[in-house]
Amino acid sequence: MMGLELHTIWFLVIGLTVTLYAVLDGFDLGAGLLHPFFRKEQSRRIALNAVGPVWDGNEVWLVITGGALFAGFPEAYATAFSAFYVPFFLLLAALIGRAISIEFRSKEPMQWWRTFWDYSYFLSSLVISVLLGMALGNLMLGLPVDAQGVYRGAGLVEMLGAFPLSVGLAVAALYAVHGSLYLLLKTEDRLFDRVKQLNRVALFFFYGAMALSTVVLFAWNPEVIERLWHRPGFVGLAVVAFVASMAIPVLVRRRRYGRAFFVSAGMIASLLGLVFAQQFPFLIPSTIDPDGGMTLAEAASSERTLRLLLLITVIGVPLVGLYFLFVYRVFRGKVKLDDMSY
């Protein structure tokens, strides 16, 4: 297959599922981050119902990514998940907390009940975004993994470095931008104006967080910059991401909201492309293994399984695409509340 090895193809597939997850769940997590900044009950309901029919389907991509990693790179799945023990249980707690916040908020009319779920929706969205960003940051820097693929670090306390934290903030800000663009497509009137304001604030935070993580990299982790510099396509991806981030406010000013949303999706894809390019050919770079860490080839399943997985993907992904087109088509346009709404 064009000289590509099977495990490299599977790496690209995982890159695709991660990107789809970030682009899709990103906007509903972002909507959660903006949620408490809407004041009126009606506004919050509209914002919640804008993501209501789709958030669950979007989260499927996280489940698929987990399954794809387990199936194609079981060594990496086992090592990374046991290394991220405490942060991943916090992540799970937040995923559950978020699901029940969305489901339960509308089930009672009392003010205190709704306010409580409003804030747990916000907080869980924040925790998920920041933790995923931190996990990504730590994977970029590498983990203390020995030659057998066993994690030898101290756990969470070691993972709170400046770079991972700045990536966590950047991801949260990025999702807030992405979510605000989605909400611009789904809202009207005064709520729409409010979303526009929030979009500007979120962009400001995003530029700040990106600048911060770049500075941190230059100051403390120049080896990451070094690796990136030698990757083919680095300049291209970086330019695309930069131009996209600058184009968003321009498009919003010109009222091209749909286009702005897709540009934002493209920006997320190119930023993740940078991360994946930096990682290759390692899945988990090691800070203690002289060989540099766990490569794709070392982590991969057998060729037979990888071929099976590709077959499943080739049959399955177009089907999933169809479901998603169907669902998004049914719920296109501005939010209208009815008696089955949240």
Add this chain to the structure above:
Amino acid sequence: MDVEILSRIQFAFTVAFHYIYPPLSIGLGFLIVLAEWRWLRTSEAVWRRLTRFLIRLFALTFGLGVATGIVMEFEFGTNWAVYSRYVGDVFGSALAAEGIFAFALESGFLGVLLFGWGRVKPKWHFVSAVGVWLGSMFSAVWIVVANSWQQTPAGYHVVGEGMDARAEIVDFWAMVFNPSSVERLAHVWLGSFLAGGFLLLSIAAWYLLRKQHVDVARKAMAIGLPVVLVASWAQLFSGHVAAEVVAEHQPAKLAALEGHYAAEAPADMYLFGWVDEESKEVTGLGIPGGLSFLLDQDPSAPVTGLDAFADEDRPRQVNAVFQFYHIMVAIGMLLIGLSTYGFYLFRRGKLEQSKWMLRALTAAVLLPQIANQAGWFAAEMGRQPWVVYGLLRTSDALSESVRAEQVWFSLILFTGIYVVLFALFIYLMRKKILHGPEEERGEGTRASHLESAWS
């Protein structure tokens, strides 16, 4: 406590809690399909009300099923890293297939099922209902296949040695159709129809006792009773076939199920009893030679007992396995009685006069739940000390890097979360049931539905 027992408790706790919900979703999903089909065929508003009521219950069970299900996918890696490396090549593909085919099908159509009234034509809404139900059925396929492979591995070969050993797939279909997967899948599906069916019957019986929502309750009985009647009888057959598979492929588990120790002797079958693991004796009411007869049609045929296995190769908690198994079987029999007599009364038009039967049906919602849980505990504890039967020991399957205090942290965190979740589930379920199948606003005719669909 050490990491092994803590991780086992955590996995058992989280998977048992998860397993409250997916069977309800599978069962309710099927009932939604039946009710909505009746509505499309008859245009009677009562069917539409029942359909929408069922969808409201389904939304709750489905949401909790998804939320608690992701935990399992993470836990393989967090707590059982060696196990994940060992099995990844074999049933990573099963899990990936579940993610792609089942989960996406379910979640993709769920939005339309829940929020699509008035946005799509009734026909497409019905298609979504079928899609969601089939998705839930498919996800049971892949997960049961993966679990059955752990019970009766097939279609693999082992590469590497010692801690580097892992199973690699050689024949995908032999893995999928391993010796126990079809039988166990049927058993799980039927258990799910019973869980969903008895939930609906319980609610309907309660409405009939209170003389509320009588029209909807009657329709609920009309679809719920045939479903549980067929499922409970079929479960008897499926359970028997599943036990034969255990006898053939997991003799130590079979011996534990009936508390049978003697290496080669005829085995009894107990209705209930107590296993004294010290003296290796069972006290209870049983049929002498019953198990031998069931397996070989000969009450004096020898059955391999626990003593035939080395101490480190057989299940530890024999009495617990015995009790869980017998609870499941006893409830299965009770459900056959309830569904058969209930169906008989209903067909004779006497169900609504029989107060005690309505009360029994109201309470019966708990029975399939208990049986489902007990059955899984018997199956999984009976598999010990292996996590993959005969290949990988549970004690070898742990994550090397995880420490006891980390597992304490996650165990306490999730105990807290699940207590809250369960309280909310009961509270909201009760609220939905109290509210009943009435529409929130003045609509409910097919005409208005069509109107809004076209507009």
